[in-house]
Amino acid sequence: MSDQVLKVVVRKREEQGDGVVVLDLADPLGQPLPAFEAGAHVDVHLKPGLVRQYSLCGDPAQPLAYRLGVLKDPASRGGSLAVHELLLEGREIEISAPRNHFPLAPDARRSILIGGGIGITPMVAMAYALNARDSDFELHYCARSRSRSAFLEELGNAAFAPRLHTHFDDEADAQKLDLAKVLGSPQAGVHVYVCGPAGFMDWVIAQAIAQGYADDHVHREYFQIDVDASGAGFEVHAARSGKTVQVAEGQSIVEALGAVGIKVEISCEQGVCGTCLCDVLEGEPDHRDVYLTDEEKQANDQILVCCSRAKSKKLVLDI
Numbered sequence: 001m002s003d004q005v006l007k008v009v010v011r012k013r014e015e016q017g018d019g020v021v022v023l024d025l026a027d028p029l030g031q032p033l034p035a036f037e038a039g040a041h042v043d044v045h046l047k048p049g050l051v052r053q054y055s056l057c058g059d060p061a062q063p064l065a066y067r068l069g070v071l072k073d074p075a076s077r078g079g080s081l082a083v084h085e086l087l088l089e090g091r092e093i094e095i096s097a098p099r100n101h102f103p104l105a106p107d108a109r110r111s112i113l114i115g116g117g118i119g120i121t122p123m124v125a126m127a128y129a130l131n132a133r134d135s136d137f138e139l140h141y142c143a144r145s146r147s148r149s150a151f152l153e154e155l156g157n158a159a160f161a162p163r164l165h166t167h168f169d170d171e172a173d174a175q176k177l178d179l180a181k182v183l184g185s186p187q188a189g190v191h192v193y194v195c196g197p198a199g200f201m202d203w204v205i206a207q208a209i210a211q212g213y214a215d216d217h218v219h220r221e222y223f224q225i226d227v228d229a230s231g232a233g234f235e236v237h238a239a240r241s242g243k244t245v246q247v248a249e250g251q252s253i254v255e256a257l258g259a260v261g262i263k264v265e266i267s268c269e270q271g272v273c274g275t276c277l278c279d280v281l282e283g284e285p286d287h288r289d290v291y292l293t294d295e296e297k298q299a300n301d302q303i304l305v306c307c308s309r310a311k312s313k314k315l316v317l318d319i
Contacts, residue, residue, distance in 0.1 A: 007027075033065070050078055183207060229252065
């Protein structure tokens with residue numbers, strides 16, 4: 001993971017749809033920004049102690065700006081509200097260099113992109129990239145209402161517009177997403193990508209698996225999940241720090257460590273971004289994140305301490 005910090009300025013801000021702000025971030029001196037691949041995101045440093053991840057939704061071939069689309073979420077824990085209130089045109093901020101946990105499969109013969117609501121953002125970058133490669137793909141944009149949706153004008157004018165299919169809850173049944181038909185029978189080299197609300201994603205993933213897609217051909221990026229903090233308390237020993245703490249029911253590992261002076265960098269606090277990933281030296285984690293793959297979870301040698309807990313009475317972490 002790169003620790004590079006970039007200073008950027010909000011060059012353009014536009015309100016689209018219902019509660020979505022689209023931002024173009026650029027180098028203050030007009031220099032090209034580091035290249036990124038479709039599916040990448042950046043950490044946005046909004047104010048002290050508040051860092052959030054947002055997908056890059058612009059064309060990867062355009063290096064002079066990073067584009068973000070952020071929904072003003074009434075259930076926000078501060079991130080989206082801060083974006084809407086603070087990131088005005090001309091504002092200088094710090095962001096991380098792009099990093100990618102949601103890349104396009106390099107060997108895909110065909111790609112099915114499915115975005116729900118603001119989950120369309122990484123799909124826009126993917127569509128630009130796939131179109132530039134002359135790859136076979138289709139883009140499905142699902143939302144509650146056309147009038148509340150962002151990016152429609154841009155997508156409608158893009159070179160890949162014939163590959164765009166829109167599905168709105170408040171319009172005719174004929175245009176609504178027929179997921180079983182869109183997915184079809186799995187074929188060699190066909191990959192599915194989904195991003196959006198957790199329930200929407202769970203539905204798409206379950207349907208794809210039910211229709212025979214291999215799990216590693218169904219790519220996903222969650223924006224947020226409901227964290228389950230229930231379960232009995234357990235002990236955590238921080239091997240490098242030499243400190244042992246008791247993690248109570250309803251308390252996160254990162255909170256317990258913080259109480260004894262062990263600071264762990266966190267960001268999403270929901271097991272989505274991977275910022276707080278720690279190595280496990282002993283014990284069995286109770287994985288409650290959506291960041292690690294099933295194979296990584298089965299290895300039981302890593303844990304996201306913002307949300308996951310322990311199945312064993314004690315965990316020893318390399319921290």
